[in-house]
Amino acid sequence: xxxxxxxxxxxxxxxxxxxxxxxxxxxxxxxxxxxxxxxxxxxxxxxxxxxxxxxxxxxxxxxxxxxxxxxxxxxxxxxxxxxxxxxxxxxxxxxxxxxxxxxxxxxxxxxxxxx
Amino acid sequence: xxxxxxxxxxxxxxxxxxxxxxxxxxxxxxxxxxxxxxxxxxxxxxxxxxxxxxxxxxxxxxxxxxxxxxxxxxxxxxxxxxxxxxxxxxxxxxxxxxxxxxxxxxxxxxxxxx
Numbered sequence: 001x002x003x004x005x006x007x008x009x010x011x012x013x014x015x016x017x018x019x020x021x022x023x024x025x026x027x028x029x030x031x032x033x034x035x036x037x038x039x040x041x042x043x044x045x046x047x048x049x050x051x052x053x054x055x056x057x058x059x060x061x062x063x064x065x066x067x068x069x070x071x072x073x074x075x076x077x078x079x080x081x082x083x084x085x086x087x088x089x090x091x092x093x094x095x096x097x098x099x100x101x102x103x104x105x106x107x108x109x110x111x112x113x114x115x
Numbered sequence: 116x117x118x119x120x121x122x123x124x125x126x127x128x129x130x131x132x133x134x135x136x137x138x139x140x141x142x143x144x145x146x147x148x149x150x151x152x153x154x155x156x157x158x159x160x161x162x163x164x165x166x167x168x169x170x171x172x173x174x175x176x177x178x179x180x181x182x183x184x185x186x187x188x189x190x191x192x193x194x195x196x197x198x199x200x201x202x203x204x205x206x207x208x209x210x211x212x213x214x215x216x217x218x219x220x221x222x223x224x225x226x227x228x229x
Contacts, residue, residue, distance in 0.1 A: 033215075035217075040221075041204055041221075041222050043217075045218075055215065056216055094215075097215040098212055098215050099146075099212050103165050104150075106159065106161075107159075111158075
């Protein structure tokens with residue numbers, strides 16, 4: 001019954017590889033997000049989708065491409081991984097994209113290590 | 116510009132002490148939302164509270180209480196009679212009515228020693 005789940009929990013890979021992280025929510029929410037937490041624990045938004053449409057795209061390299069096949073899923077694909085991509089990636093969801101509906105519930109995080 | 120500052124990087128207390136975590140925010144919007152999240156050593160982010168900018172009433176939930184003061188742009192979090200299980204990194208965050216994204220502070224790492 002996990003509300004927001006992510007797979008995998010840990011991902012270790014070599015520089016230059018391509019990898020994906022999957023996120024699913026069973027809360028019936030319309031809006032999903034990807035955040036990145038760096039080694040100093042600073043959290044920053046990357047993307048947000050509302051009803052499968054991209055609504056927030058922060059200054060993230062083109063190597064990162066989110067995909068939302070339906071409202072309950074938001075995946076993150078990363079091409080040509082670099083050392084600096086090592087971080088914890090959190091998925092989150094909320095009822096709606098703004099205002100009172102914007103309380104965000106987070107998944108457990110995916111720790112990505114690029115060697 | 117929207118910004119959240121948590122000036123206390125680390126706090127260490129002994130069990131049963133009260134502790135206050137400070138949060139100061141900047142925004143030009145008149146409608147905005149403030150949040151606190153807890154990140155225990157296991158790593159997940161746990162939602163604690165949301166406050167709307169038009170509701171300055173303080174809130175208490177068990178040993179947790181929150182003091183929202185628009186005059187000083189602060190949203191401080193107090194844990195009464197702290198316990199070892201309160202040890203975590205606590206994040207204050209801001210979102211605005213049209214935005215959606217959470218703008219996080221740097222986090223305060225709280226260590227409660229037995």
